[in-house]
Amino acid sequence: xxxxxxxIKNEALSQIIEAKSNExxxxxxxxxxxxxxxxxxxxxxxxxxxxxxKKKAGFLINExxxxxxxxxxxxxxxxxxxxxxxxxxxxPGIKPRRGHLHLVTQAIEEIKSVFEKxxxxxxxxxxxxxxxxxxxSLNMPKDHPxxxxxxxxxxxxxxxxxxxxxxxxxxxxxGQVREMYRVKNPPIRMINITKCYRRQSDVSHVPxxxxxxxxxxxxxxxxVHLKGTLDYFARNFFGKERKTRLRPFHFQxxxxxxxxxxxxxxxxxxxxxxxxxxWLELGGAGMVHPNVLKAGxxxxxxxxxFAFGWGVERVMMMKSxxxxxxxxxxxxxxxxxxxxx
Amino acid sequence: xxxxxxxxxxxxxxxxxxxPTQIGKHLSLSGPSVERINKTQYGxxxxxxxxxxxxxxxxxxxxxxxxxxxxxxxxxxxxxQSIKPINLAFSKQVKYLDVEVxxxxxxxxxxxxxxxxxxxxxxxxxxxxxxxxxVRPLNNVIDIxxxxxxxxxxxxxxxxxxxIMGHKMFLRQSQKGENLTTLDGKIHTLLGGDIVIEDxxxxxxxxxxxxxxxxxxxxAGTKNVLLFVQTYNPVNIRRTSMSLAxxxxxxxxxxxxxxxxxxxxxxxxxxxxxxxxxxGKTEKKILDLYPNRYKIKKLEVDINFITKRLGVAxxxxxxxxxxxxxxxxxxxxxxxxxxxxxxxxxxxIDIPEDIVEEVGRIYGYHNLPSELMTGPLPQPLSDSPFNFxxxxxxxxxxxxxxxxxxxxxxSKDASNSNAAxxxxxxxxxxxxxxxxxxxxxxxxxxxxxxxxxxxxxLFEMANIYIPRKGNLPDEQMYLAGIFSNYSYREAKxxxxxxxxxxxxxxxxxxxxxxxxxxxxxxxxxxxxxxxxQFGVLENGKIYYEFDVEKLRKVATEIDSYKPLxxxxxxxxxxxxxxxxKTKVGEVISFVSRxxxxxxxxxxxxxxxxxxxxxxxxxxxxxxxxxxxxxxxRNKLLKNLKDKFGAILKN
Numbered sequence: 002x003x004x005x006x007x008x009i010k011n012e013a014l015s016q017i018i019e020a021k022s023n024e025x026x027x028x029x030x031x032x033x034x035x036x037x038x039x040x041x042x043x044x045x046x047x048x049x050x051x052x053x054x055k056k057k058a059g060f061l062i063n064e065x066x067x068x069x070x071x072x073x074x075x076x077x078x079x080x081x082x083x084x085x086x087x088x089x090x091x092x093p094g095i096k097p098r099r100g101h102l103h104l105v106t107q108a109i110e111e112i113k114s115v116f117e118k119x120x121x122x123x124x125x126x127x128x129x130x131x132x133x134x135x136x137x138s139l140n141m142p143k144d145h146p147x148x149x150x151x152x153x154x155x156x157x158x159x160x161x162x163x164x165x166x167x168x169x170x171x172x173x174x175x176g177q178v179r180e181m182y183r184v185k186n187p188p189i190r191m192i193n194i195t196k197c198y199r200r201q202s203d204v205s206h207v208p209x210x211x212x213x214x215x216x217x218x219x220x221x222x223x224x225v226h227l228k229g230t231l232d233y234f235a236r237n238f239f240g241k242e243r244k245t246r247l248r249p250f251h252f253q254x255x256x257x258x259x260x261x262x263x264x265x266x267x268x269x270x271x272x273x274x275x276x277x278x279x280w281l282e283l284g285g286a287g288m289v290h291p292n293v294l295k296a297g298x299x300x301x302x303x304x305x306x307f308a309f310g311w312g313v314e315r316v317m318m319m320k321s322x323x324x325x326x327x328x329x330x331x332x333x334x335x336x337x338x339x340x341x342x
Numbered sequence: 343x344x345x346x347x348x349x350x351x352x353x354x355x356x357x358x359x360x361x362p363t364q365i366g367k368h369l370s371l372s373g374p375s376v377e378r379i380n381k382t383q384y385g386x387x388x389x390x391x392x393x394x395x396x397x398x399x400x401x402x403x404x405x406x407x408x409x410x411x412x413x414x415x416x417x418x419x420x421x422x423q424s425i426k427p428i429n430l431a432f433s434k435q436v437k438y439l440d441v442e443v444x445x446x447x448x449x450x451x452x453x454x455x456x457x458x459x460x461x462x463x464x465x466x467x468x469x470x471x472x473x474x475x476x477v478r479p480l481n482n483v484i485d486i487x488x489x490x491x492x493x494x495x496x497x498x499x500x501x502x503x504x505x506i507m508g509h510k511m512f513l514r515q516s517q518k519g520e521n522l523t524t525l526d527g528k529i530h531t532l533l534g535g536d537i538v539i540e541d542x543x544x545x546x547x548x549x550x551x552x553x554x555x556x557x558x559x560x561x562a563g564t565k566n567v568l569l570f571v572q573t574y575n576p577v578n579i580r581r582t583s584m585s586l587a588x589x590x591x592x593x594x595x596x597x598x599x600x601x602x603x604x605x606x607x608x609x610x611x612x613x614x615x616x617x618x619x620x621x622g623k624t625e626k627k628i629l630d631l632y633p634n635r636y637k638i639k640k641l642e643v644d645i646n647f648i649t650k651r652l653g654v655a656x657x658x659x660x661x662x663x664x665x666x667x668x669x670x671x672x673x674x675x676x677x678x679x680x681x682x683x684x685x686x687x688x689x690x691i692d693i694p695e696d697i698v699e700e701v702g703r704i705y706g707y708h709n710l711p712s713e714l715m716t717g718p719l720p721q722p723l724s725d726s727p728f729n730f731x732x733x734x735x736x737x738x739x740x741x742x743x744x745x746x747x748x749x750x751x752x753s754k755d756a757s758n759s760n761a762a763x764x765x766x767x768x769x770x771x772x773x774x775x776x777x778x779x780x781x782x783x784x785x786x787x788x789x790x791x792x793x794x795x796x797x798x799x800l801f802e803m804a805n806i807y808i809p810r811k812g813n814l815p816d817e818q819m820y821l822a823g824i825f826s827n828y829s830y831r832e833a834k835x836x837x838x839x840x841x842x843x844x845x846x847x848x849x850x851x852x853x854x855x856x857x858x859x860x861x862x863x864x865x866x867x868x869x870x871x872x873x874x875q876f877g878v879l880e881n882g883k884i885y886y887e888f889d890v891e892k893l894r895k896v897a898t899e900i901d902s903y904k905p906l907x908x909x910x911x912x913x914x915x916x917x918x919x920x921x922x923k924t925k926v927g928e929v930i931s932f933v934s935r936x937x938x939x940x941x942x943x944x945x946x947x948x949x950x951x952x953x954x955x956x957x958x959x960x961x962x963x964x965x966x967x968x969x970x971x972x973x974x975r976n977k978l979l980k981n982l983k984d985k986f987g988a989i990l991k992n
Contacts, residue, residue: 097742098741098742098797098799099742100738100739100740100741100742100743100744100745100799101739101743101744101745102735102736102739102745103745103746103747105747106732106735106745110732113728119714120719120720122720122721122722122723123723123726123728124723125727125728127814127817128750128805128807128817129763129776129807129814129815129817130814131814144577144580144581146394146580146597146598147394154765154766154767154768155765155766155767156763156764156765156766156776157763157764157765157766158763158809159812161812167763167814169765184720184721188717188718188719188720189720190719190720191720196750196804196805198750198751200767200769202769208749208751208769208773209749209750209751217715219715219717219718220717221650221717222715223650223651223652223653224651224652224653224702224707224710225652225653225654225710225711225712225713226653226713226714226715228707228710228711228712228713229711229712229713229714229715230714230715232712233714246371246707246708247707247708248370248371248375248707249372249373249393249699249703249707250375250393251393251394251395251396256693256695256696256698256699257695257698257699257702257703258393258699259707260375277377277378278367288651288695288698290695291693291695305650305651331747332747332748332749333790334746334748334786334787334788334790334791334800335790335791336744336791336794336798339744339745339746340744
């Protein structure tokens with residue numbers, strides 16, 4: 002009996018190895034393992050054996066069935082693979098030409114979207130403007146020493162009898178009084194993003210750059226709201242773990258005025274080479290000076306407000322941790338630079 | 343203004359056990375900003391930024407005064423050691439000097455004669471401190487002036503008394519064209535309106551508040567010194583200092599408006615130090631011309647005003663305590679505070695908001711809560727361009743465009759017009775004009791990448807500046823792009839698909855123009871409006887530009903809905919031969935007008951002079967039969983043959 006079993010098994014295995022197709026394998030399976038197959042026939046004969054014999058034969062039949070099944074599966078896979086077409090899925094793809102938005106555009110879009118979520122309206126005021134909007138209406142009369150802070154370009158056209166000389170605006174603050182003129186009745190929540198110009202050019206300054214100016218005017222606006230808004234911006238733009246702080250400062254067009262710092266992203270406020278004891282300067286801000294509200298036709302007894310004006314390039318570099326050794330590179334057209342972003 | 347304050351000098355006036363780092367940190371949060379603490383061989387030196395309104399803090403003593411208040415608020419024991427003036431005998435007249443002063447230019451004039459001084463080197467302690475604040479020690483007389491200026495923020499001048507002819511001084515405004523040589527050897531021709539001092543022989547002996555004249559300077563042989571401490575009109579000082587580019591430390595202080603009361607301390611310290619370091623003998627009587635003494639300035643502020651701006655309510659006693667520490671005197675009548683302003687703050691405390699700032703910073707801005715504003719939202723802009731602009735940029739990025747930002751300031755050639763606005767004070771000839779076109783900028787941008795072999799497409803969206811008489815220039819937003827190593831049809835396809843993306847109905851008209859190869863430029867129009875141009879530049883690159891506002895006006899956000907065709911189109915390809923110099927664009931626009939059944943036509947291939955078109959025949963009301971299509975095809979072929987000489991290729 003045992004010999005019969007082993008013979009049947011060997012016969013089956015040699016047939017399987019020689020099989021050329023799935024159909025053939027199926028036939029072999031039916032012949033040996035089918036309900037009426039040869040191994041099942043033997044199973045029926047076991048009954049007539051003695052106790053010990055019965056046990057050994059049963060064990061052998063099961064083991065043979067398993068061996069045949071395994072070989073059938075292996076052979077089936079082998080046949081399938083060789084039937085497939087050769088293909089290399091690891092070959093590199095053909096890429097479409099990839100375009101790039103300039104870093105400044107990317108930063109402006111992000112800044113805009115943070116402020117739009119809290120109800121700010123984006124505007125854009127002139128790059129070439131009257132002295133009145135760039136200085137005079139901002140509580141900086143002619144010859145005021147505070148004007149020294151801005152290295153201003155003057156345009157060689159005739160001055161306006163009321164608005165004075167034509168300048169390239171050295172900051173986005175020229176939008177403050179213009180926005181008050183436009184809106185007339187608060188609430189105002191403005192974000193003015195545009196090009197500015199200053200007469201300076203070195204590794205950390207470019208004559209043409211961008212700023213974003215926030216202006217909020219309404220009843221009962223306090224320093225608490227200025228803190229809240231700038232915190233909101235810092236957490237959304239730089240990351241929710243970042244903190245801001247206010248330090249006293251002075252600008253002619255805000256009172257009180259502040260310098261805003263943010264915790265350094267590199268050391269998480271612990272203090273490192275990049276920062277000052279854990280803090281980085283973000284930019285200036287303050288409560289709108291009553292003279293500026295007056296210049297904009299808004300009653301400073303009824304309304305208060307705050308404003309801030311920061312550099313787009315500066316916040317972008319601070320956010321990304323980009324260490325661009327010369328900021329003028331941002332305004333080159335070198336593809337090797339532009340394609341990195 | 344950045345100043346240097348040595349820690350050891352500071353502690354002469356600031357009594358505290360606080361460490362330098364603590365002083366630095368707390369000062370920055372509530373007062374002047376400590377930028378760095380430098381370690382020097384003599385000890386730590388603070389580098390401090392003082393804002394221009396706080397000239398009272400531009401000195402060792404001024405910083406000590408702030409620090410004493412601020413450290414106490416942070417719970418660190420600190421007090422100010424005030425400078426008490428010595429007994430001084432001020433007089434409106436003295437025997438040793440005859441003066442005439444225009445008090446519009448000089449609100450307080452003091453001087454005292456010190457006789458028989460010994461000019462020598464200063465003691466080591468003084469030299470070290472001067473070096474720590476970046477001043478080179480010279481001799482005791484000059485060092486004393488510098489020392490006092492850094493200690494209390496009051497410039498002090500010294501004359502060689504024997505060089506003041508007739509011992510007479512006339513302080514007046516200069517006349518235009520007068521000459522004066524300052525002690526640094528520079529010869530100045532004055533513009534008029536400068537504060538000058540004339541002596542008994544009508545010589546100018548001082549460019550007052552800025553720098554002494556060479557002819558009255560103390561030198562090694564000086565015996566008698568006139569010690570000279572004044573308060574000058576800040577406006578005159580600033581004008582002179584700026585126009586003569588003579589930015590001395592004294593001028594920078596005077597132009598911010600100094601406290602005339604500080605003169606008392608200045609002259610007192612001067613007498614002390616001269617006695618101690620020069621062995622000179624000071625005259626008893628000090629000349630002091632001070633017709634309008636400081637009258638205590640008062641400011642009224644309602645407590646609700648403070649609460650509304652800070653955003654938190656502080657008690658009257660808290661407010662009073664903080665202001666008193668800063669040298670104010672306070673008095674309350676119900677909710678109204680009357681604050682008496684100390685003389686050294688008279689110039690910068692002017693309006694109630696200034697009191698809010700003092701209270702806020704000493705209370706600590708970090709102690710204020712942080713909240714977003716409530717209240718109604720503003721109206722959105724009725725016609726905002728920003729979404730459109732970014733949509734265009736993103737589309738161009740999607741089709742491989744690389745955005746550049748080039749300078750609005752260009753050379754004369756690159757401004758593209760003789761009318762371009764010119765700067766009065768440019769950085770150089772390359773950035774002297776406001777550009778009137780983006781074309782030269784983009785040509786330049788492309789040529790920066792002349793080594794690049796792969797095709798590239800650069801684009802920019804920026805303003806150009808069109809001058810307007812008597813007005814600001816018209817800032818027009820333009821989109822421009824340049825293609826390198828692109829075929830004409832590839833480049834044009836990108837521009838066409840942009841216009842399709844924006845749902846613009848447009849026409850193209852060949853028309854020659856500046857910068858372009860003749861007959862290789864198209865004017866792009868929408869209706870009668872010229873909205874842009876496209877073509878091949880003289881340098882072989884392909885260029886396009888659009889007036890963004892015009893483009894936005896003719897673009898439609900969503901194309902209107904057209905019902906889906908109920909019946910299928912019959913589509914076929916036909917290949918035609920055209921005579922040389924046929925414009926295929928014209929053929930295509932002609933075809934679409936032949937029959938309403940031809941719903942679409944596209945060029946699918948070109949081989950030599952054979953053009954293959956794919957044509958869609960469609961009737962919205964029924965399925966077209968082969969016969970109907972044939973009729974239309976024949977009509978089409980006949981028309982094309984008649985108009986263009988086209989021959990069907992088999």
